[in-house]
Amino acid sequence: MPELPEVEVVKKFLNSNFNGKRIQKIKILNKKLRYKIETNITKHLINQIITKIFRRGKYLILLFENKNTLLIHLGMTGYFRIIKEENYKKHDHLVFYFESNLLVYNDIRKFGFIKFYKPDEVLNSQHLVKIGPEPFSKEYDFKYFKLNSKKTTNIKNLLMDQNFVAGLGNIYCSEILFDAKINPKRRCKKLNNNQIKQIIKSTKKILDKAISFGGTTIKNFVVSNEKIGYFKNELKVYGKEDTGCVRCSKINKIKRIVQSGRSTFFCENCQK
DNA sequence: AGGGCTACCTGTACGC
DNA sequence: TGCGTACAGGTAGCCC
Numbered sequence: 001m002p003e004l005p006e007v008e009v010v011k012k013f014l015n016s017n018f019n020g021k022r023i024q025k026i027k028i029l030n031k032k033l034r035y036k037i038e039t040n041i042t043k044h045l046i047n048q049i050i051t052k053i054f055r056r057g058k059y060l061i062l063l064f065e066n067k068n069t070l071l072i073h074l075g076m077t078g079y080f081r082i083i084k085e086e087n088y089k090k091h092d093h094l095v096f097y098f099e100s101n102l103l104v105y106n107d108i109r110k111f112g113f114i115k116f117y118k119p120d121e122v123l124n125s126q127h128l129v130k131i132g133p134e135p136f137s138k139e140y141d142f143k144y145f146k147l148n149s150k151k152t153t154n155i156k157n158l159l160m161d162q163n164f165v166a167g168l169g170n171i172y173c174s175e176i177l178f179d180a181k182i183n184p185k186r187r188c189k190k191l192n193n194n195q196i197k198q199i200i201k202s203t204k205k206i207l208d209k210a211i212s213f214g215g216t217t218i219k220n221f222v223v224s225n226e227k228i229g230y231f232k233n234e235l236k237v238y239g240k241e242d243t244g245c246v247r248c249s250k251i252n253k254i255k256r257i258v259q260s261g262r263s264t265f266f267c268e269n270c271q272k
Numbered sequence: 273a274g275g276g277c278t279a280c281c282t283g284t285a286c287g288c
Numbered sequence: 289t290g291c292g293t294a295c296a297g298g299t300a301g302c303c304c
Contacts, residue, residue, distance in 0.1 A: 003297065034280075034299075058298075076298045077282080091282085109281045111298050127299090153275065161275095162299085169297055216297080238297095260276060263295085 002058055002074040004135065004167030005210035005231065010080060011055040014062075017082065018096075018103065022049045025097035033093060034075060034113040041116040044068050057131050057166030067119035071127060075111025080104065132165045135203050140165055145196050149188045155199070156184035156259050168203070171216055171238045174265045176202045178237045178247075183271045184264045185257070209234065237265040245270060 002010070023045055031037040048064040055061070060072040072078075083102045088095075094114060096103040105114065117125060132148075133139035149158055158164055159173045168176070177184050180202035182195055191199070210216060213231035236246055241256040248270035257264050 006297080073298075075281095076296070078298090107281095108283065109296090109298085111280070113299095150274080157275080171297060261278080 002076075002078065003169035003172050003216075004055075004058060005172070005207055006215035006229070007055050007058050007060060007074065007167070008211050009215045009229075010074070011053050011060055014053045014060070014080065014103075018050050018098065019052060020049060021098050022047060023096050024099065027095040027097070028093070029088065029095065030093045033107060033110050034073075035115060037094060037114055038116055041070070041114075044116060045070070056128060057134070057162055058169070059127060061122060069117045069119070069122045071113075071115045071117055071122050071125060072105075073112050073127070075107060075109060075113070077109045078105065078107040078112030081106065130163050132161070132163050135165055135167055135207055140200065140203075142193070142197055142200065145200060149191075149196075151187075151189040153188060154184065154259065155182055155186050155188055155191065156264050158188050159199075159203075160260070160262070165203070167207070170262050170264075171235070172206055172210065174238045175236060176206045178266060178271060179206055181271050183268070184259065184266050186272075237267065240265055 024047070026042045026045060028037050028039065028042075031039065044066075045064060045068065048066060048068070050062055051065050052063045053060060054063065058073065060074075062070040062072065064070075081104050083104055086095075086102070088104070089106060091108045091110075092104050092106045093110075094105040105112075115125070122128065133144065148164060150161075150164070153161075155177065156173050159168050159176065160170070174184070176199065180195070180198045182191070182199060210231040213229075213234060215229045216231040216235065237254050240254040242253050245252045245254055245267040248267060252267055252269040254265055254267055257266075
């Protein structure tokens, strides 16, 4: 489910519903996620007002009035939904009780996590201390790319590296490289200046568009009780193995290859 | 040191 | 219908 655009949509959803709201109670239904949910988070967060929700890469940061934070990662299948009463489903793990509703975290595969951090600790946590720049930031530019792109790896793996640039995952890397007309197998050191500039441009363009469409629905990207994620209809190559390339003609079929154990989709004809 | 592979966990789709 | 296998948006820790 969640790459940067999906997490951004979740962040907006949480901000619009819970910013300024007080947590009355927290119930841990199952503490076994990627990391065990610490039982004592309850005593730090009870009666606290959520003052803001931030996104950094694919991470969510909940900030409370006493400056404590929760760092949340949705893994592959994590999502939030709002319910009116205690009406739980399989794989619900944590519930925040508010005055007028309940916010539930559900995660089938348990690759996500919810961690508590004291003020000023979260940005120096193991998860965020080495994370790369936001793709929309000024820092992610031509100079940065030249200076920090690992010369030895291919461009797909570079974009997937959260310490190079934050938030890109398996879907959007394929889509970005298709837009930039770059072959995902291409060695980084062989990219010329124009291609680097194009990759940066395509990164911002694809993510921006995906956010405006509400992210990509693959399986269970659900916010509240509404299905969103209309960017799925805009995907050009991801999951399109053996279908005709929408750009260079219907004769050339999209190929699926495996890079570092993950599927990559591209057109051999128009991505060089 | 840095990149590649595998584990983690559950569900689904597909071939036989 | 059932069984075995492959695959799925994530990171992290091991190995080389």
